[in-house]
Amino acid sequence: MEGLNYLPMLGQTPSSHTAEAGRQGRWRRLEQRQAVIKGILLGATLISCGSVLAILGFLAYFAAPIFSQGHLAEILSWEWRPFQEKFGVLPMAAGSLCLAGAAMGVAYPLGLGLCGFAHGLGPRFLKGPIMGLIHFMTSIPTVIYGFVSVIFLVPVVRGTFPESTGYSWLTAALTLSLMILPTIVLLIQAQLQQVDARVRLAAAALGFSPAQTLLWVMRPLASRGLWAAAVLGFSRALGDTIIALMVAGNAPQIPHSLLDSIRTLTSHIALVVATDSTSQAYQSIFASGLILFGVTAAVNLTLRRLQSATVPSAGRHD
Amino acid sequence: MLKSRNGLIAIVFMLVLSFWTAPWACAQDLQSFQNLEGKIDIAGGTAHIPVMKDAAEAIMKANPKIRITVAGGGSGVGVQKVGEGLVDIGNTGRPLTPAEVDKYGLKTFPFAIDGVAVAVNPKNPVGALTSQQVRDIFAGKIKNWQEVGGPNAPIHLFTRDEASGTRETFWKKLLKKGPIDAKANIVASNGAMKLALAQDPQAIGYLGIGFVDQKVKGIKLDGAEPTQENAKSGTYAVTRQLYMNTKGEPQPLVKAFIEYIKGPEGAKIIQKHGFIPLQ
Numbered sequence: 001m002e003g004l005n006y007l008p009m010l011g012q013t014p015s016s017h018t019a020e021a022g023r024q025g026r027w028r029r030l031e032q033r034q035a036v037i038k039g040i041l042l043g044a045t046l047i048s049c050g051s052v053l054a055i056l057g058f059l060a061y062f063a064a065p066i067f068s069q070g071h072l073a074e075i076l077s078w079e080w081r082p083f084q085e086k087f088g089v090l091p092m093a094a095g096s097l098c099l100a101g102a103a104m105g106v107a108y109p110l111g112l113g114l115c116g117f118a119h120g121l122g123p124r125f126l127k128g129p130i131m132g133l134i135h136f137m138t139s140i141p142t143v144i145y146g147f148v149s150v151i152f153l154v155p156v157v158r159g160t161f162p163e164s165t166g167y168s169w170l171t172a173a174l175t176l177s178l179m180i181l182p183t184i185v186l187l188i189q190a191q192l193q194q195v196d197a198r199v200r201l202a203a204a205a206l207g208f209s210p211a212q213t214l215l216w217v218m219r220p221l222a223s224r225g226l227w228a229a230a231v232l233g234f235s236r237a238l239g240d241t242i243i244a245l246m247v248a249g250n251a252p253q254i255p256h257s258l259l260d261s262i263r264t265l266t267s268h269i270a271l272v273v274a275t276d277s278t279s280q281a282y283q284s285i286f287a288s289g290l291i292l293f294g295v296t297a298a299v300n301l302t303l304r305r306l307q308s309a310t311v312p313s314a315g316r317h318d
Numbered sequence: 319m320l321k322s323r324n325g326l327i328a329i330v331f332m333l334v335l336s337f338w339t340a341p342w343a344c345a346q347d348l349q350s351f352q353n354l355e356g357k358i359d360i361a362g363g364t365a366h367i368p369v370m371k372d373a374a375e376a377i378m379k380a381n382p383k384i385r386i387t388v389a390g391g392g393s394g395v396g397v398q399k400v401g402e403g404l405v406d407i408g409n410t411g412r413p414l415t416p417a418e419v420d421k422y423g424l425k426t427f428p429f430a431i432d433g434v435a436v437a438v439n440p441k442n443p444v445g446a447l448t449s450q451q452v453r454d455i456f457a458g459k460i461k462n463w464q465e466v467g468g469p470n471a472p473i474h475l476f477t478r479d480e481a482s483g484t485r486e487t488f489w490k491k492l493l494k495k496g497p498i499d500a501k502a503n504i505v506a507s508n509g510a511m512k513l514a515l516a517q518d519p520q521a522i523g524y525l526g527i528g529f530v531d532q533k534v535k536g537i538k539l540d541g542a543e544p545t546q547e548n549a550k551s552g553t554y555a556v557t558r559q560l561y562m563n564t565k566g567e568p569q570p571l572v573k574a575f576i577e578y579i580k581g582p583e584g585a586k587i588i589q590k591h592g593f594i595p596l597q
Binding site: 080081082083084150154155158162163165166167245246249250251252253260261263270271272273274275281 | 391392393394395398471472474475476479480481489495497500501502503504505506510513514517518520521
């Protein structure tokens with residue numbers, strides 16, 4: 001803004017009116033252009049925020065009959081047997097949490113390890129190829145993971161555990177962990193890279209070993225990235241549909257072992273959306289959508305809470 | 319999903335091919351399409367897909383001005399899409415419910431009979447079961463193949479999703495609306511069922527007779543082999559009709575398509591894919 005006031009004054013010193021008018025015109029055009037850009041950005045922001053709110057609104061609107069007609073208790077129960085008039089979706093909510101939790105349990109330590117390996121613990125020449133591979137993984141469509149898993153991983157699990165059909169919590173969690181691994185690695189990696197150059201030399205000069213540097217210097221400095229990776233990784237795992245649908249078995253039950261077939265809220269919606277749209281089963285998918293929305297939001301908020309409780313500097317960056 | 323998209327790609331490919339091969343491909347039946355042009359979108363029941371695809375291919379070859387797309391989704395999707403006007407023909411493997419007819423004003427055209435076969439992996443020595451045994455297996459009462467004369471191995475149950483017409487036929491006609499174990503795995507199409515059964519020697523499931531080939535073994539039910547001949551004669555009782563549905567009276571092009579499917583040319587295609595034409 002200072003520049004805006006400063007430059008036109010320059011134009012006043014020589015007695016050339018036309019030059020001044022030209023400059024002022026140029027400034028006006030610049031301001032106009034800025035206004036247009038601001039408008040476009042505002043529009044983009046409004047459209048994206050509006051869409052999210054509209055989705056939530058539509059979900060709530062379609063789910064409203066459940067609340068007003070008193071079907072809520074039926075839907076918030078533990079049994080899904082639509083042909084015996086039982087429409088409980090809680091097993092699916094449990095399934096979603098179990099699957100996403102297990103996938104995170106595999107992918108997050110793996111991601112941490114990978115980042116540690118690429119940032120000082122492993123040979124330097126491997127960093128490029130490893131990160132290249134991770135970047136490549138982001139471009140594989142999830143249906144490919146699902147398909148390959150059905151062909152290869154399902155028979156392996158079935159062969160190892162004869163009582164299981166292979167379509168199970170375990171199989172889906174392993175497949176899903178591969179799918180969310182790049183998200184986790186790239187987020188942690190981005191944060192590590194920011195502190196990397198600044199601190200590595202200083203730490204080395206102080207006599208830290210690479211492992212010590214990573215554990216005691218880089219980890220605290222990159223903790224924002226660690227939390228963000230956890231939040232986004234978990235959200236992706238929770239939101240995935242096609243892998244769960246293809247590999248998890250889809251039985252609407254509370255899993256008792258990793259080898260049990262489970263159904264997530266997302267695959268539940270995908271399976272039930274094809275039913276007769278006048279049925280009560282069909283209505284339950286809007287409730288499932290709301291629950292999914294709620295669970296994702298709750299996980300996000302909880303992790304953010306934890307983050308701001310443990311990372312004092314986090315607030316500044318937000 | 320994957321399958322229907324491949325189908326779509328195949329049809330687009332055929333469309334391109336048809337520009338070269340069009341002049342000679344003009345069977346008697348296809349002449350009703352000569353003065354027509356436009357597009358027909360078809361979606362719904364997965365059992366219908368092979369028949370629809372072959373018919374679409376023949377028609378598009380005969381008349382390149384007509385474009386036909388075929389997608390899956392299941393019977394429920396077929397009703398919704400045609401009801402909402404998203405497609406011209408919505409296929410179902412079950413009769414429409416009165417609520418569906420009322421809501422959308424649908425008109426229904428049955429065109430074939432399909433049998434639903436109980437099937438296992440070809441490696442499974444069990445080849446025949448009674449209806450009662452099938453009911454007990456699907457209810458989760460019989461848990462080991464040993465109990466029905468097979469090897470000592472747990473039974474892996476596979477069933478279809480809630481929207482499936484195949485599941486509805488199986489459940490009503492064979493299970494007599496009896497329970498299906500909540501532990502049973504659920505697959506979302508006839509194709510996925512075939513893949514699951516073909517991979518797993520301990521599996522049991524059910525699928526349209528048209529899908530039974532050397533990769534899966536149809537189970538003899540109370541002595542009746544699950545074949546289209548037996549389904550036609552009534553010896554094999556687990557059958558259903560396949561329907562095409564339109565919203566109100568069909569447009570001339572859609573009407574021509576339905577008449578083609580129900581005519582002699584269509585009957586040949588229907589038979590080729592293991593169904594029995596209705597005439």
